[in-house]
Amino acid sequence: MFKPLDPLLHSELRLAVMSLLVSAEEAEFPYIKEQTGATAGNLSVQIDKLSAAGYIEIEKTFKGKRPCTLCRITPAGLNAFEEYVESLKSYLKI
Amino acid sequence: MFKPLDPLLHSELRLAVMSLLVSAEEAEFPYIKEQTGATAGNLSVQIDKLSAAGYIEIEKTFKGKRPCTLCRITPAGLNAFEEYVESLKSYLKI
DNA sequence: TAAATAGGTTTATAATATAAACCATATTAT
DNA sequence: ATAATATGGTTTATATTATAAACCTATTTA
Numbered sequence: 001m002f003k004p005l006d007p008l009l010h011s012e013l014r015l016a017v018m019s020l021l022v023s024a025e026e027a028e029f030p031y032i033k034e035q036t037g038a039t040a041g042n043l044s045v046q047i048d049k050l051s052a053a054g055y056i057e058i059e060k061t062f063k064g065k066r067p068c069t070l071c072r073i074t075p076a077g078l079n080a081f082e083e084y085v086e087s088l089k090s091y092l093k094i
Numbered sequence: 095m096f097k098p099l100d101p102l103l104h105s106e107l108r109l110a111v112m113s114l115l116v117s118a119e120e121a122e123f124p125y126i127k128e129q130t131g132a133t134a135g136n137l138s139v140q141i142d143k144l145s146a147a148g149y150i151e152i153e154k155t156f157k158g159k160r161p162c163t164l165c166r167i168t169p170a171g172l173n174a175f176e177e178y179v180e181s182l183k184s185y186l187k188i
Numbered sequence: 189t190a191a192a193t194a195g196g197t198t199t200a201t202a203a204t205a206t207a208a209a210c211c212a213t214a215t216t217a218t
Numbered sequence: 219a220t221a222a223t224a225t226g227g228t229t230t231a232t233a234t235t236a237t238a239a240a241c242c243t244a245t246t247t248a
Contacts, residue, residue, distance in 0.1 A: 001129055002110045010106065011205075016096045019185045029227070035095055042206050044228055065214065067226055085186050091113045092179050094188065105236075123196070136237050138197055159245065161195055193246070204235070215224070 003087035006080055008053050013038050014046045018081050021056060021073040029069035047071055055080055097181035100174055102147050107132050108140045112175050115150060115167040123163035141165055149174055 009015055016036045020027055033043050047069075050056040055077030059070040073081075103109055110130045114121055127137050141163075144150045149171030153164040167175075 002106075002113070002131075005106050007204090010104070012096075012099050012104065013205080015185050019096070019187070022187070030225085033226095037096075039207055040227055041208075041229080044226095045205080048228095067213080069227070085188065088182070088186070091109050092182070093113070093116070094179065101235090107236080124194085127195095133238055134196060135198080135239075138195095139237080142197095161244085163196075189248100191246105191248075194244085196242085198239105198241070200237100200239080202235100202237080204233100206231105206233085208229105208231080210229070211227090213225085213227105215222100217222075218220085 001090070003090045005087050005091075006084050008049065008055065009080060009084040011046070013042060014050055015084075017043075017047060017050060017071070018055065018073065018077065021071060022078065022081055026070060026072050028063075029071070032071065050077070053077075053080075095184070097184045099181050099185075100178050102143065102149065103174060103178040105140070107136060108144055109178075111137075111141060111144065111165070112149065112167065112171065115165060116172065116175055120164060120166050122157075123165070126165065144171070147171075147174075 009018060013036060016038075017032055020032055020035055029040075029043065029047075032038075032047075033040060036043065038046075047056065047058060051058045054074055057072045057074055059072070061068050061070060103112060107130060110132075111126055114126055114129055123134075123137065123141075126132075126141075127134060130137065132140075141150065141152060145152045148168055151166045151168055153166070155162050155164060
């Protein structure tokens, strides 16, 4: 009847991050922060969780002399996102 | 960009309950319990929250000699559900 | 009459989300 | 040169939340 919802994706901020990365394939921390309206601390924690789950990759690099955190969705992440969307439909009737 | 998600509805069990009530317009506690697979305790807590928010009505009646808890969605609840679905679409691109 | 079942509620616990506080480096102003 | 501010985050503390375990009352069955 109701398919279980991946708790990692059933979170407003993490879902927003994944949603961005599905389209962008690569995004910088400050960009994600701006688009989601999240605080840096919250965002940092949530991308760590997505990374620990293997849903995204985090590459720490430099942009000139300043640190730059790049995020990219993984195939596993894309798959999880699509499954989550399918599962949600069982609740929303869409 | 991303619309905020009503925290009351962004919960697996409460969303399932609302989803049932959108279609059924009236359902008994044990039926909801069975359809959602929830424990009685969890379900009891969650329908109380939905009721406190004015999203559902809880009618306590009897079925023969046994207690019977009936749930019904309210106009406010239906509205909140529809808004939630619309908001979610900004995350899911559907 | 004792045990089991039905129909829940209350309470305790564990997990989670969130922001505040913090840290390091780089840039700008004095 | 040095102080102040900004950039780019991380760590940690707190407050909420979800969840199930324990519990309660009445009813039915053995």
